[in-house]
Amino acid sequence: MAAHRKLLAVAVTCAAAVIGVAGCSSDGDKDPFDGLSADKIADKASKASKDAGSFTMKGKMKQGGQANDLEFAVAESGDCKGTMGSQKKGVAQFLSVGKTSYVKADDKFWEGQGGSSTAELLKGRWVKSPNKSGDSVCNPDDMFKSDKLKNLKREDDAEVDGKEAAVLTQKKGKETTTFYVAMEGKPYFLKVVNKGSEDPGSIVFSGYGKPVDVKAPPAKEVVDPQKIAAGS
Template identity: 35%
Template sequence: MTTQQIDKQAREAFRNATSLRLAGTISSDGQQLEVDLALDALGSCNGAVGNSLGIMHIIKSGPLVYVKAQDDFWRATFSREMTAEQTEAMVALFAGRWVKPPRLMSATAGRMCNRLGSLTEALSPASGGNPTREADAVVGGRPVAVLAERTTTETTTVYIAKEGKPYILKATVTGGNEPADVTFSDYNKPVDTTPPPPDQILDPTKLR
């Protein structure tokens, strides 16, 4: 196949996928994120996102959002407006619990899923550029065709399955201000959005 044919088929397969899982590192707004997240086309997600504050687990289904984070994440969050004693009391309350956030925080956490979905699209060959064919490689034991697209500041490289559906199995961005290195899997696999058990959920709107 020509480079253009591979590019076209990969874009179509990627666009038509109903869900996928991405894992690796992505830079956004000057911040590096460690992600391991299953996403679907409806905006649902299940997985974990980590930054300098720690790791936050998230389950989102429609407007319903549940999050669970490490102690350091909650400590950094509460210490902005509370004394050290109050902060530790809140950390103890939130530790190990799923939280059903208030509306504003739910919207913020929900946008994380949508934003990562947008970043995923940006890593596909759908940028409309003119990629070049690089030497074939292997990702996770599967042979892949490698396409690279270069600008004056960065290079986006995608690794496309040569067998079965031409799905992107890996993408990297080097140079520029937002480097990335992610793998893709579980295409079209339903995202598990089962809520946590009720006795593990904390409703912070009822706290004083």
């Protein structure tokens, strides 16, 4: 059963969609990005966000018309932890530590994946699986890439949680992705909004550079994946 892997993949894809910029500070009302193209601003945002090492992200995304809440924190090592889900389909917690991922979910989530027997088997337990790539799935170097941030357009500036932000948009057919980049301090990504795609969503970033502690769960709380198949 690969539900736990899919859950983590969706969360990381949501973060990766936010691709990622060098220190830059504002001076009064002066535009710190004066003379830079939208693509160049995005490059700076990618580098700064990646170089921060750690950060947190919180938001919502839709899958199959169902809204899901998403919140997770990424450590400088690339390890990460978080939650994702909805009241209708259940909520799951996930951890990625080194080369291994773990998922623990409520009864509603597991019942939707394998029925009541699976939910009973996994109640309060973590499901362990190796990361497909062999490395941490939340590596900031992989998440904040700028190679897809091309053909952007700068719009009117806006505010995100009281912080001045440069607004960049990228349009592909009916899909529009809007990136908000901090204009004070380092040019971190503050927010990303996607509309018009199959899986639209909105993510707010914070806590850049602040320590994030991620630990593997105790062995006694981890279920052997082979037992999942036997009980599902």
